[in-house]
Amino acid sequence: MKKVRFKQSLSVAIISFMGLSSMGDTAFAASKTKVNADAAILVNADTGKIVDKYNEDQLLGIASMTKMMTEYLVLEAIDKGKIKWTDTYTVSDKVYQLANAPGLSNVPLRSGEAYTVKELYEAMVIKSGNGAAIALSEVVAGSEGEFVKLMNVKAEDLGMENYQFVNSSGLSNYDMLGMHPEGTDVNDENMVSAEDMATLAYHLIKDYPEVLETSGANYKYFRKGTDEEYLMKNTNAMLKDRSYYYKGADGLKTGTTPFAGSTFTGTAERDGVRYISVILDAKDQYGQPSSAERFIQTRKLLDYGFNGVQTAQFNLDDAVKEKTLPVKDGKEFKVKLTVDKPLKVRMPKEEMDHANVSFNVDEGKLNENGELQAPIEKGEKIGELVLLNNKKDEYILDELDQETKVVVYAASSVEKANWFVRSARNIGEFFGKLF
Template identity: 25%
Template structure:
């Protein structure tokens, strides 16, 4: 952070969750010597939680299946660590499998984690060719106005400055710049109001049933709320559909250079787990008095990516959200492993009956490898559930489901597809089958 910026502004950004770098820590101590013990304690908390991550077990890459929660009530995992946040959800990114949940449907203020939706819609717009990476994003009056709001993180954007969409998304991701967020929103939605409408429409499409957005930046509003479950759903969609977002969210700092600025401004990421916890590459922090400290994170170890959402963490300790997250990552990688139930390269040995088809029965296959995340000591059973079918059957049609169960709990369910098609048998063949079946019944009655 450049020397010409005010001490007060830098101290405020530290309280908002800036990285505990040497420079920022020194600034905080200069502004308020009384906070020394608190800051050192927060630093030790994060370092303690992170230090145990070095030797955790490494898992493989999971597949895209539907799953339910495994952790709660399971005797096959160690107890979940104590966490301070009001609401938490931890899931496997590729499967959507929930590993831990705590008040995950509680509606709370999301603060700047709201900006994940801004990132999602921006990347979606790039893929839809509505905007271009090198397109200049105007700094609109709304963007200037939001920067003047007390307590808001911003990049001090001037309407005369010209920054590309790529640069603006860096500002949003690294320093949580609300002025950059609103500028991007105005570009994509035509106005802030139009963009908020797109946010809510997209939230519904993603299945974020406990969410309503009132603005793109996360400032407090009675009609602006979300849940840990919904934020995890959004984060999962973001990193799986648009993985290039990780290029932004993994940045530890960003430098803003402009002819209108006397010196380059270097800003440090608000995500304190970047570079501290192995495999963490995002995603978004947030804080307001109403929301408390929030953090939506993601970590990738050995090809297994986890998504975490922590909301309403202890307001008096801004590092606690990272401590909670690191504990959950440690717990998940220690207790769970990936299993490949079917590789997906060949037809299954299972078949399904088609009484009126020419083949009468067809083999089934899976669209992709079937992988699940399970407690390391868990033992389960694969259950085949065929559908009642009538020919004709097209190749690739859903003909049943395979479920993996541990006891009475269904862990994962995937659709089984027809490995080949089956046409409807001719009437005379169906008649012949019926006659021979009747004769067989007469000769060998049951």
């Protein structure tokens, strides 16, 4: 879907108005799951297909979910060989102050101490360490201000359209003790729409699936066995043995600030199917921001994906009575058709009874009279089995939008008949039409 991109240069007044405009009566919003939040979306992580949504294009605060973009840029830098997991970073004064500031989510970092990229990455992903995120921004780009530029460029590269990144951690700039990144305003906030958070999550999982090994870690010790040993507890309460445990959950990132409310980008996989969910500013039954509700509302979305959406399967005989087609000028009069696998598609239960498929012959295989023409090779593409869908599917990225189809092949070869046989047939056809 085409949307207007909100860039970093937006005035604070406009941003504040946009944020407040979505704070009205959002309880039991008009989505299939009636999710209770300012915005939400559920996406199939394999196809990018939108399964459920509410207010998905609205630019809203994302708090520490900002770290997902920092994760992407760190993993990309690792992948391209620009940095290594074993590289060390010596804590700057800015990072020291923000990593030890009261009231902020952190793993304490010591002034002048050297930490590996891996240690900082795990502190950021598992414990949502703000100081660790800022440290990593300095590792990748030299300064947080330069890193913010990379964040916004990467957002555009990934196809995001409603976004504004102003720091690497997700803190409100005014909470950064006057050390917010150069080029940003003290009142700036990280803001992204629900659909674009799902787009970021889609790319993060697709491009760097190893992120789930860290985001799915329930607990981990920071610098175990040293005098800095610190037990990091994952902020995701849907992981195993946690209060809102959800089977298959292994990511991705929570966020909480007064501006953004309680947010969560979740993901879970069951039986080979993975979904991505985004909740922005979850609300309780009284319409108040609620940390617990981001997990409760996420459960609603994921339950709908896993239970309310099923896999429909179609075979060639669902489209044609006989799995053969006549062949002009062949030694045999017909060719048998086949598919390598059935056409499978996930769709809501209520749509399954109305779903149907069509067999479309490849026009390039037909002669001027609309007939299949010999010779035909075994395995040659004859056409496609295509899902007929009265409802237009939506995807988080335009380029992911495609017909649901499988290729139909020739099950055997049909050689071209010799000249004598073809002539005899043509004579027979002529007299047959004459009489």
